[in-house]
Amino acid sequence: MTIGKAIINQLRTGVPGLDEVLGGGLPEFSFNLIAGLPGCGKTTLAHQIMFALATPERPALYFTAIGEPPLKMLRYQQQFDFFDLDKLNRSIRFINLAEDTASGDIARVLERIVAEVEERQPGLVFVDSFTSIVLAGQEQGKSLVGLPQFVQHLGVLMTSWQATTFLVGGYFTENDQSPVLTVTDGLFWLRQSVQGNSMVRKMEIMKMRGQCTLPGLHTFRISTAGIHVFAPPQPSLLTETRSPSTSAARLRMGVPGLDDMMGGGLPRGYSLLVAGPSGSGKSIMATAFLAEGARCGETGVVAAFEQRPNHSRGRVMSELIETGRVGVVDTRAAALSVDEIAMLLITEIQRIKATRVVIDSLSGFELALAPTFRDNFRESLSRMVSALASTGVTVLMTSELEDRYNDLRFSPYGTAFLTDAIIVQRYIEVDSCLRRVMAVVKVRASAHANELRLFHIDDQGIVIGDLLADHEGLLGGRPRLRRALLGAVDTQTDD
Numbered sequence: 076m077t078i079g080k081a082i083i084n085q086l087r088t089g090v091p092g093l094d095e096v097l098g099g100g101l102p103e104f105s106f107n108l109i110a111g112l113p114g115c116g117k118t119t120l121a122h123q124i125m126f127a128l129a130t131p132e133r134p135a136l137y138f139t140a141i142g143e144p145p146l147k148m149l150r151y152q153q154q155f156d157f158f159d160l161d162k163l164n165r166s167i168r169f170i171n172l173a174e175d176t177a178s179g180d181i182a183r184v185l186e187r188i189v190a191e192v193e194e195r196q197p198g199l200v201f202v203d204s205f206t207s208i209v210l211a212g213q214e215q216g217k218s219l220v221g222l223p224q225f226v227q228h229l230g231v232l233m234t235s236w237q238a239t240t241f242l243v244g245g246y247f248t249e250n251d252q253s254p255v256l257t258v259t260d261g262l263f264w265l266r267q268s269v270q271g272n273s274m275v276r277k278m279e280i281m282k283m284r285g286q287c288t289l290p291g292l293h294t295f296r297i298s299t300a301g302i303h304v305f306a307p308p309q310p311s312l313l314t315e316t317r318s319p320s321t322s323a324a325r326l327r328m329g330v331p332g333l334d335d336m337m338g339g340g341l342p343r344g345y346s347l348l349v350a351g352p353s354g355s356g357k358s359i360m361a362t363a364f365l366a367e368g369a370r371c372g373e374t375g376v377v378a379a380f381e382q383r384p385n386h387s388r389g390r391v392m393s394e395l396i397e398t399g400r401v402g403v404v405d406t407r408a409a410a411l412s413v414d415e416i417a418m419l420l421i422t423e424i425q426r427i428k429a430t431r432v433v434i435d436s437l438s439g440f441e442l443a444l445a446p447t448f449r450d451n452f453r454e455s456l457s458r459m460v461s462a463l464a465s466t467g468v469t470v471l472m473t474s475e476l477e478d479r480y481n482d483l484r485f486s487p488y489g490t491a492f493l494t495d496a497i498i499v500q501r502y503i504e505v506d507s508c509l510r511r512v513m514a515v516v517k518v519r520a521s522a523h524a525n526e527l528r529l530f531h532i533d534d535q536g537i538v539i540g541d542l543l544a545d546h547e548g549l550l551g552g553r554p555r556l557r558r559a560l561l562g563a564v565d566t567q568t569d570d
Contacts, residue, residue, distance in 0.1 A: 083285055086239065089127020089157065090120065092304030092418070096278070096293050098286040101239065102260065105284070106230045109243045111265030115276060116297050118148070119155070120265070121201050121243050123301045126157045128239075129166040133198030136191060137169045140176045140184070140208045145169040157301045168195065176208050181225055184208050188229070192236055199239050202229070206244035227258050260284040266292075268447070273410035275445045278304060294412040294448075308417040308462030326431070326469055329367030330360060332539035333498075336515045338523040341496060343430075345519070346460055346470040348493075351500030355511060356532050357473040360498075361433045362392050363536050364471050368431040369400040375431035376423045376468075378404040378416060380439030402427045410445040413455035417462055424466055432468045438475035460493050495519040500530075512543055 085100030094100045101107075101124070109117045121137075129135040139145050149169070152158055163169075170191055175184045192200065202208075208225065226242065233240040242259075256262060262282040268275050277292040295304040325340030334340040341347055349357045358381075365375040375395070395401040402423045404416065420432060434440065441452055448455070463470050472494070497516040502509050512527045527543040 085286075086128055088124050090123050090302050090304060092293070092295070092306045093278075093302075095306040095309075096280055096289045096304055097283060098288045102283070102285055104234065104237050104239055105260040106233055106240045106258070107242070107261035107263065108256075108259045109241055109263045109265065111245060112267070113245050115265040115267045116295070116302055117243050117245065117265055118203055119152070119297060120263070120302050121203060121241055122152050123155070123157050124241070125167060125199060125201060126159050126162060128199055129162055131166055133166075134195065135167045135199035135201065136195060136197040137167065137201045137203065138172050138188060138191075139169060139203055140172040140205065144173070145171055154299065155301045156299055172208070181208060185225070185228060185232075189232060192232070192238065196236075197238055199241075200233055201241045201243065203243035204245065205229075205242040230258050256282065270410070270446050273445045275410045275447055294410075294414060296408070296410075296415070305412060305414040305418050307414050308421060308459055310461050310465035327367050327371070328360070329363035329365075329370075330537045330539065332528075333360075333537075336513075336524040336526075336528070336539075337496070337498075337518050338521045341469060342518070342521065343469055344464065344467055345495035346464060346472065346493065347496040347498065348472050348474055349498045349500070350474040350476050352476055352502060355500040355502065356530070356537050357475075357500065358435055359532060359536055361435050361471055361473055362389065365395060365401050365431055365433055366391050369395055373430045374400055374402070374427045375433065376402045376404060376420060376427070376429045377433040377435065378406055378420060378440075379433075379435050380406050380443050381436060399427070402429060406443055411443050412448045413440075413444065413452065413459055416440070417459040420459075420463065421466060424463075424468055430468055432463060432470045434470065434472040436473040436475050457493050513539065 084103040085094075086103050088094055088097070088101050109121055111117050125135050125137060137145075139148065149163075153160070172184060172187060175187050188200075188202070205226070229242070230240070259282065261280070261284065264279045264281050266277050266279075276295050276297065278295050279292050280288040289306060291307075293304055293306055295302055324343045325334075325337075326343055327334055327340050328337070349360055351357050361377070365377065368375050377392075392401070396403055404419045404423055406416070408415075420434075423429065424432065437456070441449055444452065460470065494517075496518045498513065499516050500511060500513050503512055504510075511530050511532075513530050514525065514527045515523045516525075517523075529540040529543055531538055531540065
């Protein structure tokens with residue numbers, strides 16, 4: 076007898092980001108557990124999946140074994156956007172098992188579930204909370220059936236009926252070795268923690284038979300729209316790997332004289348790091364970069380972590396945002412993760428077909444993250460920059476640096492190697508006055524100037540001036556300062 080390869084249909088869960096984490100979607104007819112501590116979003120996740128998948132052809136049964144009536148639960152779930160009142164009693168039916176559960180007889184509960192499933196022939200079955208059924212029986216001493224046996228019996232029944240099933244419960248702990256885990260096809264583990272004044276929620280697909288899921292913990296947020304999972308950004312497989320070339324198209328920076336310093340402008344698709352101390356002009360350069368793109372008919376996106384871009388970045392940025400030539404990523408939410416910001420950026424890029432992106436600044440970005448996400452900020456940022464590059468956009472990031480005068484660094488995060496180009500801005504003190512200087516440290520695979528140039532800021536923006544030269548006496552009598560400024564630039568990397 077020849078057995079052909081089974082084809083498992085994947086269902087779209089209706090939870091943004093979850094299908095990517097699952098490896099394409101939810102396997103049809105799978106037997107799944109949604110587990111986690113109270114308040115982490117288990118019931119909300121189950122309802123969101125149910126309302127997305129339930130149809131008259133694939134009806135859903137939602138068994139509630141908790142003490143509160145379904146009406147109370149529905150009153151709260153109606154606050155979510157995914158809730159569809161028209162589907163109730165047409166595609167979705169709630170069945171209260173509280174009385175059966177209270178009897179402490181698990182066999183009776185199983186019989187009730189079997190009877191309802193046989194009568195209504197659902198394509199989706201949810202049991203919430205399955206652990207309360209077993210615990211009720213054990214507390215009253217009437218049950219000879221334990222949790223593994225209950226789950227195993229139910230799993231066999233649901234598989235024979237070809238129903239996609241979810242058991243929802245808060246019984247398991249993170250290190251639980253219960254044999255229940257071996258019975259299920261999929262295990263969704265939800266967790267949450269309070270960090271400072273922020274609530275951080277994470278999801279892990281600990282198991283999903285038959286398909287490759289994205290490993291690790293994935294942050295998610297609960298809003299009026301429901302649950303949104305932030306899968307790690309993946310470089311587009313449709314975008315060819317960019318090979319830097321001196322002949323590649325170059326973008327104008329919007330600062331007179333800067334394009335010449337960079338060897339003709341910034342190559343399209345590159346990432347640029349603008350580093351400097353507070354007030355040195357990093358944000359002004361970022362605004363000029365977006366404004367120049369708008370003059371060339373391009374759209375841009377800005378993620379500003381230090382100030383709201385449309386209120387405090389000046390008239391130019393306000394006009395760009397108000398006219399729709401620059402989109403804004405909202406960075407005000409608490410407990411942000413790098414993956415969430417990456418998703419917001421990519422979504423906005425696709426929405427307005429942006430070609431230029433500004434992240435201002437990496438310093439504010441790190442502070443906006445929940446503490447747990449700061450530990451691997453460098454790795455997450457590397458993943459985000461790669462994902463943005465795969466979309467073809469040109470990225471400008473700013474980084475706040477302490478100006479130590481005799482120590483030239485490009486980023487406090489060790490992220491300079493991630494970028495294709497670096498511009499550094501610095502202060503020098505001359506005759507009790509602060510002067511600004513600028514240098515192009517790196518433009519990968521491209522010739523560029525390496526001199527230090529004076530610049531100042533006026534109502535029109537950045538104005539690049541003369542070469543910082545010793546013959547004018549500007550550095551006279553200051554050999555240590557000159558070595559710090561000129562010698563450090565000579566040691567630039569060409570990676």
